[in-house]
Amino acid sequence: MSLTATYRIAPLIVDIARLHFHERVDSSEILRLPIPSQDALVANWGLLDILGLLLSSNEGQTVATRALAFTWKASLATVTDDVDLFLHYMRRTGACLSGGKCLSILDRAATWTAADWDFYCPHEGFDSFCLFLLHQLDGVTTHHTDWYGYDSNGNPYSTDGICERRRIRTDRATFDVMRSSSSSAFHPIAYFHSTLVMNYITADSFCIAYPNSTLVRKIGLIQSRQLRPQASSALQKYRGRGYHFYREARQFIAAPSTECLPHGYCTRTRRFFGDKHCISVTFGDTSTSTHVVGSRLTTSWVFGGVACTTACSAVLLRHHAESVLVGTSD
Numbered sequence: 487m488s489l490t491a492t493y494r495i496a497p498l499i500v501d502i503a504r505l506h507f508h509e510r511v512d513s514s515e516i517l518r519l520p521i522p523s524q525d526a527l528v529a530n531w532g533l534l535d536i537l538g539l540l541l542s543s544n545e546g547q548t549v550a551t552r553a554l555a556f557t558w559k560a561s562l563a564t565v566t567d568d569v570d571l572f573l574h575y576m577r578r579t580g581a582c583l584s585g586g587k588c589l590s591i592l593d594r595a596a597t598w599t600a601a602d603w604d605f606y607c608p609h610e611g612f613d614s615f616c617l618f619l620l621h622q623l624d625g626v627t628t629h630h631t632d633w634y635g636y637d638s639n640g641n642p643y644s645t646d647g648i649c650e651r652r653r654i655r656t657d658r659a660t661f662d663v664m665r666s667s668s669s670s671a672f673h674p675i676a677y678f679h680s681t682l683v684m685n686y687i688t689a690d691s692f693c694i695a696y697p698n699s700t701l702v703r704k705i706g707l708i709q710s711r712q713l714r715p716q717a718s719s720a721l722q723k724y725r726g727r728g729y730h731f732y733r734e735a736r737q738f739i740a741a742p743s744t745e746c747l748p749h750g751y752c753t754r755t756r757r758f759f760g761d762k763h764c765i766s767v768t769f770g771d772t773s774t775s776t777h778v779v780g781s782r783l784t785t786s787w788v789f790g791g792v793a794c795t796t797a798c799s800a801v802l803l804r805h806h807a808e809s810v811l812v813g814t815s816d
């Protein structure tokens with residue numbers, strides 16, 4: 487198994503992570519420790535410290551990558567006895583974890599945990615992933631919602647990027663499995679109520695779309711479009727966990743009113759999972775990740791709403807998300 491991480495981390499987060507790490511840790515001392523002692527030490531660190539270690543040296547990267555993979559596998563071990571088989575099916579179907587459970591795993595400083603496991607699948611991978619949970623984990627479907635609606639031509643559609651949902655209960659967990667309306671599992675994530683939960687973990691990687699507000703400031707920007715009624719109770723749940731929400735990024739980012747908001751917070755910025763504003767890290771078996779279903783697809787979005795300055799655009803944009811191909815050069 488390859489332990490070299492591939493990553494793209496927003497420059498602001500690189501600075502914060504380095505500072506976090508160097509203020510607290512003597513990296514040369516850690517690297518002199520035997521591997522089990524290294525792992526035991528790093529196991530209790532927050533994500534920013536681990537990213538600081540990742541960025542510190544090649545050896546630091548190895549220890550950090552091992553810690554990220556370990557945490558993810560330890561989380562999955564609470565729901566299955568065969569973590570490798572679970573990861574195999576995640577790769578085969580392109581399924582990723584998102585929502586509250588995902589945030590609680592990524593924000594290692596989180597003191598709360600979510601009950602349900604929300605998995606998002608590419609349109610093509612949904613049935614296979616559900617069958618895996620039903621047959622291999624002895625799951626039972628307790629709730630099944632088919633298409634949310636039909637357009638005038640009788641084709642299924644969804645305004646939230648989801649077109650089917652199956653709730654599967656096993657004796658160890660409740661899984662909510664969502665079928666993306668496109669070949670990108672991330673498509674529904676671009677429609678979430680706020681930036682706080684616009685994160686995912688695949689079999690071998692994770693992505694945090696708004697890392698500074700999510701990890702450092704524990705706040706979220708609420709989508710400017712009309713949200714579904716369920717969204718307000720979801721927001722309330724996160725408020726109870728200590729997070730704060732804002733309707734406009736200008737309420738939490740001090741930027742000169744003539745300039746567009748930095749770090750991708752302008753509601754008119756075209757963003758995508760894996761862009762320069764995200765934290766994207768591949769920590770798993772990098773030799774297999776190119777075979778993961780949908781690994782060359784990502785989702786881009788524009789929050790929509792009014793412009794943050796007249797320089798951005800005077801035209802009112804609607805919220806918008808679409809699948810885009812990435813990394814097709816190799």
Ligand SMILES: [Zn+2]
Pocket residue numbers: 745746747752753754755793794795798
């Ligand atoms: Zn702007």
